[in-house]
Amino acid sequence: xxxxxxxxxxxxxxxxxxxxxxxxxxxxxxxxxxxxxxxxxxxxxxxxxxxxxxxxxxxxxxxxxxxxxxxxxxxxxxxxxxxxxxxxxxxxxxxxxxxxxxxxxxxxxxxxxxxxxxxxxxxxxxxxxxxxxxxxxxxxxxxxxxxxxxxxxxxxxxxxxxxxxxxxxxxxxxxxxxxxxxxxxxxxxxxxxxxxxxxxxxxxxxxxxxxxxxxxxxxxxxxxxxxxxxxxxxxxxxxxxxxxxxxxxxxxxxxxxxxxxxxxxxxxxxxxxxxxxxxxxxxxxxxxxxxxxxxxxxxxxxxxxxxxxxxxxxxxxxxxxxxxxxxxxxxxxxxxxxxxxxxxxxxxxxxxxxxxxxxxxxxxxxxxxxxx
Numbered sequence: 001x002x003x004x005x006x007x008x009x010x011x012x013x014x015x016x017x018x019x020x021x022x023x024x025x026x027x028x029x030x031x032x033x034x035x036x037x038x039x040x041x042x043x044x045x046x047x048x049x050x051x052x053x054x055x056x057x058x059x060x061x062x063x064x065x066x067x068x069x070x071x072x073x074x075x076x077x078x079x080x081x082x083x084x085x086x087x088x089x090x091x092x093x094x095x096x097x098x099x100x101x102x103x104x105x106x107x108x109x110x111x112x113x114x115x116x117x118x119x120x121x122x123x124x125x126x127x128x129x130x131x132x133x134x135x136x137x138x139x140x141x142x143x144x145x146x147x148x149x150x151x152x153x154x155x156x157x158x159x160x161x162x163x164x165x166x167x168x169x170x171x172x173x174x175x176x177x178x179x180x181x182x183x184x185x186x187x188x189x190x191x192x193x194x195x196x197x198x199x200x201x202x203x204x205x206x207x208x209x210x211x212x213x214x215x216x217x218x219x220x221x222x223x224x225x226x227x228x229x230x231x232x233x234x235x236x237x238x239x240x241x242x243x244x245x246x247x248x249x250x251x252x253x254x255x256x257x258x259x260x261x262x263x264x265x266x267x268x269x270x271x272x273x274x275x276x277x278x279x280x281x282x283x284x285x286x287x288x289x290x291x292x293x294x295x296x297x298x299x300x301x302x303x304x305x306x307x308x309x310x311x312x313x314x315x316x317x318x319x320x321x322x323x324x325x326x327x328x329x330x331x332x333x334x335x336x337x338x339x340x341x342x343x344x345x346x347x348x349x350x351x352x353x354x355x356x357x358x359x360x361x362x363x364x365x366x367x368x369x370x371x372x
Contacts, residue, residue, distance in 0.1 A: 006369075007148040007159075008210035009219040012312030013077035015070060015202040016299060022316045029298055029317055029324040030344055034185055067166065068116065070202050072123050075162050078204035079124060084158040087206075089130035090147045091117040091162045092140030094171075094304030120162065128156065134304060137267075138226070138358035139163070141307030141366065144205070145224045151209050158208040163305035166200045171303070180271060186301065187328040188268030188294035189275050189338050196270050199300020203309040219315045220369040222351060223254030229361035238277035239361055244284050246363040247353060251285075254351065254367035258286045262350040262370075263323045265314050266340065267357040268294025269301060270328070276336065278357065283337040292340045297328025307356045307364065314354065318347045318370050347372070 014021065018028040079087065093113055117130040133143050140163035147159035175181050175198065182195035210220060227249070229242035251258065267278055282289055295310045302309045317324045326340040347370065354366045 005152045005154070005209050006220045006222060007151040007207040008216075009221065009315060009368075010078065010081040010206035010208065012203060012205040012308075012316065013074040014309065014312050014316075015074055016309070016313075017199070017201075018298075022312070025313050026316050026320050029295065029313060029327075030320070030322060032298065032325045032327040032342075034298060034327050067164070068119065071116070071120055071162060071164055074202045074204040075120060075124055075160060078162075078206045079160055082158045082160065082206045082208055084208060086128075086157050087126055088128045088147065088150060088156040088159045089117065089121045089124070089126050089162065090133065090143040090159060091120065091130060091164075092133045092143035092304055092307060093164050094134055094136050094139055126160075135362045136358035136360045137301070137303050137306055138356045138362040138364040139304030139307065140203075140309070141224075141311075141356035141364035142226055142362070144207070144221065144307055144311065144366065145226060145364065147207050148221045148224065151207055154209075158206065160204060160206050161308050162204045163302075163308035164202045165302045165305035165309075167198060171198060182270060185328055186268075186270035186296045187330075188266065188270050188297055188326055189279065189292075189333060189336055189340050190270075190329045191331040191333040193270045193272065193275060193333075196296065197300045199296075199302045201299060201302045201305050201309040203305060203312045205308050205312050217371050219318070220371075222256065222367045222369045223250055223252075224364065224366040225249035225253060227363045229363065238274045238357070239363070240277040240280045240284075242361065242363050243278055243281035243355070243357060246365040247281060247285050247355065250353065250365035250367050254369075256351050256367060260351050261286075261290050261353050261367075262348055263291040263293065263345075263352055264289070265310065265352065265354040266292050266294045266338070267355040268296050268326070268340070269357070270296060274357070275333075275338075278355065279336040279338040289338065291323060291345055292338050293324055294326045294329070294340055295324065297326055298324075310356070311354060311366070311368075314352070315368070315370075318352070321347055321372070323347050
């Protein structure tokens with residue numbers, strides 16, 4: 001990413017179980033509130049339509065038209081804040097989980113991920129061909145990286161990154177079969193953590209060119225990196241070395257050192273192996289860690305949407321003057337070198353590192369510069 005052009009973030013648009021805007025989500029994160037439907041993993045196997053309708057806090061999943069309308073709403077809100085109308089749309093989701101299902105009483109099929117992106121671009125009047133990414137939990141983090149690189153290369157003046165994820169019987173029962181769900185909710189880095197908790201959300205985040213010579217308040221994407229750790233027959237074991245490589249390369253691209261980082265937004269998935277691997281990578285890179293937080297205790301794991309959902313929410317918290325605490329965390333694990341925030345702290349100027357690590361060994365780390 002050329003250092004003379006740094007993409008800046010414009011204000012995001014967000015839908016989570018906490019509400020339909022940024023202010024509701026920021027208030028919930030400040031207080032480390034947990035989302036509704038904490039008992040989700042305890043639900044028995046049910047018919048796909050019945051289960052989805054029963055567990056949908058946002059109210060859009062039972063209707064494909066409802067989901068498309070929600071996507072259009074968040075995208076339009078974020079698009080209105082971009083100064084250019086020549087905008088490239090990049091969509092990220094692991095929506096293959098629920099797009100293969102027939103939703104609602106009519107058993108209507110939602111369509112493919114690419115269909116959704118094409119329809120959204122047409123609805124928004126964007127002439128450029130959109131791109132859809134599905135790299136599991138790093139989907140929209142990779143989308144942010146690709147969008148930023150396109151802007152830095154001057155391929156486009158602005159980009160709109162949209163992420164969406166919905167509760168799905170396929171995903172719920174799939175993660176349950178792998179024994180990766182914690183019925184008490186996600187507890188990042190906690191001594192008694194026992195797995196992830198699925199969440200859902202819609203988010204859109206704009207990026208546009210901002211020359212490095214021009215300083216203004218807000219957030220700049222200073223750099224980032226993606227590392228794909230090749231997997232053998234051993235399966236999905238988290239790769240601490242690849243996590244370290246992604247974080248170290250992100251800092252190198254951003255032209256920053258670990259000592260420059262004000263705080264870290266960890267991936268913090270809440271599983272025994274995942275948190276252990278990330279904690280080891282953080283200690284290897286930082287030695288003495290800056291403050292660390294995680295957002296999945298609040299949102300649940302929004303899978304492919306987590307890159308843009310968590311980035312948008314984290315930047316909104318910085319804009320409100322604080323780094324959010326870690327919902328779900330209460331007891332430090334003596335085996336881990338990470339004890340995340342239990343109370344909000346003041347957000348100072350400087351750079352922040354944000355991690356998004358995908359199931360299937362796709363690891364992304366972003367470095368964001370923040371000026372109040």
